[in-house]
Amino acid sequence: MAALSTEKKLNDLHWPLVATTLLICTLGVWNLASATHNSGNALWTAQLYAMLAGFVLIGLTLLVDYRWLQTLAWPAYASVVALLVGVALVGKSSHGAKRWLQLGHIQIQPSEFLKLALILVLARWFSRDETGAREGHYRLTDLFWPFLVILIPVALVKQQPDLSTAVVSLFISMTMILFAKVRLRDLFMLAGSAAAIAFVVWQKFLKPFQKDRILTFINPEAYAKTQGYHAIQSQIAIGSGQLRGKGWGEGTQNQLRFLPEQHTDFIFSVWAEEHGFILSILVVLLYMFVALAALDIAANAREKFGSFLCVGVAGLFFWHAFINIGMVTGVLPVMGVPLPLFSYGGSSVIVDLLGIGLLLNVSLRRFMF
């Protein structure tokens, strides 16, 4: 590791990924400036600082071999769970949910860091566990420990209540599990029991507003102006952008606040309204590129830990981008899922950039051993 020259390091860096990340960040801040420039609250500068901090963190982590992170996995996991418990006890409420911890001037959202902690822990577990290799495949019973590890914090997040983050965390974890050797038959069983659980959850656990969201998704017109209002206004914003968009700062849906949460969950609608079809597709392609690059790095990693890390990060970007854009375009129900590096939110930005850092790290060290 020490033998590595700086020059060699720079040459081996995954430059297309770096460029893509920088592009996403640039567009994201630019777009955020438009989304918030009427609020008199220059949130985009805060976002920019978070990104700069994220890039510094990427730089720092690149100095360390990612394999060393295995030792950090459990402590990271433990501290996130501790923070989540802390949120439940002394968290800051907003919009009827307790999701934030106040630390001096900054607020952090531990559920965002949970995603990263889960990626680390699961990557470590699957890279070390020999069951899959020994038996040729994993039985579901073999996955008891990973599931427990996933479900404890996810349940805590769900209780905040933050169903969306819980679901995304679950999706990322499941993506990683699918990369371990799980038989198709077991997958179906899993799907079946998931459906059964979903039924029970619907009947017993979902809060009325959560049910409403899903019902709204199924029939938005019936809920127009109440629940479906958000979905419809978002689609109006996107659709009214047409081919070329209305121009930066000219989107009436955005500027006149017909778009709800236009700086967080509905940030893509702002982009689509102001920049039109072609540049909307560009953004979709950028996320696709990040996800594909992550999978590529995973496939070419030298060992399992790195490979699983990258799969996890691929899941992180893919699920966030797909669910968020799917939601604002009306393909999926309304969920509070941020669009990576576009939505306002420091914790989320840091986590996304740390994820990119992991990809770069794994990619950088693919020739090293």
Next chain:
Amino acid sequence: MLVRRNADDIREIRPRAALAALMVVCAMCVLVVRLYQLQIARGDDYYQQSISNYRKSLFVPADRGLLKDRNGQVLVENRPSYDIFLTPAFCRGKEKEEVMAKLAADLKMEKEDIDRMHRDYDRAVQSKDKLERFKPYLIELDIPRDQVDVIESHRVELTCVDLIPSPHRSYRAGDALGHVLGYMSEVTPEEMETHAEYRRGQTIGRRGLERRWEKELRGEDGKETIAVDAQGRKLDESVNQLLIPEDERYIPATPGDNLVLSLDQRLEELADKSFPGRAGAVVVMEAKTGFILALVSRPSFDANKMSQRITRAELQALNEDPLKPLINRVMNENYHPGSTFKPVLALAGLERGAIAPQSSIYCNGGYTVGNHRWRCDKPSGHGALDVKRALQYSCDVFFYALGDRLGLDPIAQMAHSLGFGQPTGLDLGKEIPGIIPDTDYVVKVFGSYSKGHAINAAIGQGEINVTPLQEAVAYAAIGNGGTVYRPQIVKRVEAYDGHTLQEFAPIVERQLEFKPTTIQSVRAGLVAVVNEPGGTAYATRLADIKFAGKTGTAQVVTLGTKQKLNPETQAYLSRDHAWFTAYAPAVDPEIVVVVINEHGGWGATGAAPTASKIIAGYFQFKAQDAANRLASDIADAGVTMPAHGGVERPLPPRENEQLPPEEILPPPIDPSPADAGPLVPHLN
């Protein structure tokens, strides 16, 4: 701690990664397709929707047309006022409760109005049409000035409440013209369905002229379009100008047309003041045009009150009042004409030759047919009377005998030709036809015809029912020599700037041809009623204006026991109705006056004095007008002559030219001020 490198494990990752990559691409394609759908396929549609999101149309209410009397005196105008509206979408939950509690206190709302406010709110919020909650709904019309101030001072808390300036009707005459003018009330949902131009909270004319001329009076609302944000707040003017095209920003309203009525406000006031009864009607009409000069229907209602701030209890009281104030007695109440019907008999008898002008009938105080005796007013009898005297004294026996001679059908025919038994055609809404029985009618109702029916009809009792307006039309025809006019009350429709859009000429329904001796005899009788000693209305004659008329005292059918009334009211309701019908002057009459004073007793005392005062007033006003006109002509001439640059313009012809065209009726009394002068001092 060394991680074991397992190349096989890594290799197994590869196909899964490829599969995952494929799935990522597919998922992203779904998004691209969806974006295409939204932005390209349906882009125009969504673009329009995004525009209509921020456009808010505010109506600019049109000023409703004015109603004026024939001299331009304003009878109905608009007074600035405010209506209060609430937009459900902008206040919800706790805020809603606070706002409504505050409104109820500020507006001193009654319980039922508070309930209505909550009901309307719930209806809007629960409506299937999700835009419904964005439509402001009416809380209260026409807020008094002090409450406007209170609401204004609570502006900050009452965010979802709008005070909309909307002029309201002001009926200057108050009670007097309620039936004629009508009133305004909030448009109903059913009416809004059929008339798209009305919106919630607007008012529409009810009854009378307000209703009949709704379309002309209403005008056309203008529209202001503004840009609002998602909370419905108006945006800065600079943004507004950017978003709303200039030609759509403000479309002014077109005010409604004005109506110029044939009423004379002074005469109206006089008629109202000089009518003594609790219930009844007065009609003053031009005898040679059919234009109405004054109408009174008492009891009436206050159009101002009916138009906005009437409480449920007040409305109920109006509906349950035994005197039925909501009925326009001028044209919607049946009355026995009593003796005022006798001239009809006289006309029929003379025309048919049943009597001659000089032939007399002997009155011994009663008239016997079979075993029934009809009594005269004067039990000792009038002795031998010709038709003139019979009218003068209102001898019943003369007319019993005449009716008996004629039979029912000729009486009915004459009555019909004079306009009884059918609506007169006054364009003021519903009008009843009255009842003029003929033998067919009697057979249908009673099974058989007997002489008694004609004898009863002869003195305006029995089955005969007329309206005061029909009496006016008939007496005008007698006075003017046989022209039956259709009564009218609107002279002119003007645009808001005053230019005439439509002018109404007199409408002749029928021209009756009487033998000259017939009409002379009847008129002589009617003149004698007022002007010769012994005439039933001799006490009400005027020194300087000779007018003709006929008293009537109509017996009232005893009420059934349907309503429980106090004895005083019961006693009142069993008294006779007093009639007096007159035209003036006696020769070449200009006006006809009908007065019916319900339960007013004798026509001579209960009705004739009112008519006499009205006639005196009419000529007094006329003299005043002539004097004023002369004064202003002289002033005009004095001022304009230098302006025209010379004295050579001859004064007298110009004065003649200037005689206003409204004098359609060639007045029997020369309107020149020299003659008009002496009239005035004689009147009191």
